[in-house]
Amino acid sequence: MVVQTTAAAAVVLAVGAFLIVFWLGPGIGAALVTAGAVVVAVVVAAVGFVLFKLREGPKDAEVVAAYLPVLTAEWSQAAEEAKRLSGAGDVVDRDVLTGHLWAAEQVLFNQEAPVRTADGITRASGHIAEARYLLAVAEALGRGGPRPHRGAPCFFDPAHGPLTDKVRFNPEGGADRTVSACGSCRALVEAGKVPPSKQVVVGGIPTDYWRAGRVSVPYVDGYWQQRRFPDHELHRLRRDLKLTWDPAETELPAHLDREPPWYAG
Ligand SMILES: [Zn+2]
Known part of the structure; x- marks a missing residue:
């Protein structure tokens, strides 16, 4: 053409x-x-x-500067929750949960690793998304509830875990859209409130992650994987950059050959 x-x-x-x-x-x-x-x-x-x-793809340094602190906090919280699961019964495969946390840890905390790139941010967020889902399964099955649907994570903050429902969201200065929401965010929307979006600092200015453009593409791609992201502009950027992290193609590290990490339970 x-x-x-x-x-x-x-x-x-x-x-x-x-x-x-x-x-x-x-x-x-x-x-x-x-x-x-x-x-x-x-x-x-x-x-x-x-x-x-x-x-052109987002710059590695820019993505890592914006998302390393975000993912470090998300990883720490998920690892703490995995640790607390100890003794709560084997409702999820602990080795798989620990494997995802271990894989994310290697990206986030290994200063020498060549994976401190935009691609590393995608892999870390992908592993945290997998861990988050397993934690949600453990929590739901542990209290006798049904197994959560393996859908997209909460749009407002993907670290909230997988969606429980979809809600209409009409952001200030943005298009009206249907988004995935966790239980607490759905409750806020139903009460007429706007759940706060995950913040990321880009160029010294905190902003909603889904408004941060190409800097957010690697993070969103890890969390959403093959799914469509409910912000048209960011989804178009993802499609143009042809990123899609697939957990099925990722081999989890054989962490159990070594000293088990503190969150292994
Ligand atoms: Zn939420």
Whole structure:
């Protein structure tokens, strides 16, 4: 499509140049054609540069600076909850839960690891999402409830765990949309309140994570995996960057060969 359009435009420009030279004579005609060619080249270069920039992925340093603190806090909370599960019965596969926490830990706390990149942020959030789901299963089954649905995480704060329902959300300055919500956020929406969105600091300014644009794509991709993200702009960025973390393709580390981590239970 791009090739055909470019070829057609080149033919039109060549014919136009020929007609200008034909009508105005070789002197002024050639000067006009040269000036026109320079303008066209500059415009094409500018458009190409903008398109290239739009397709470019987020910068590793920017993503890590914004999301390392967020994920470190989310990981610590999940690990504490996993530790508290000790002795609460084997309602979930503890090795799988510990494996996801261990894998996320390797990304977040290993200073030497080459995974301190945007891709590492996706993997860490993906592992935390898996751990969060298993913790929700353990909590629900532990109190005799049904097994939670393995759907998208809570839109307002993915670290709240998997959704219990979908709600309508009409954010200030954003489009009305249907989003996944955990039990507490759903209750807030039903009471006419707006659940606070997870905050991320970008360029020194705290902002709703889903309004932070490309910086948030790796984090969202880990949590949402193959699912559609309920913010059109961020979902489009994800699609353009063609990211989708798949836990099925991830081998969990054989942590049990070593000293079990403190949250292993
Ligand atoms: Zn929530």
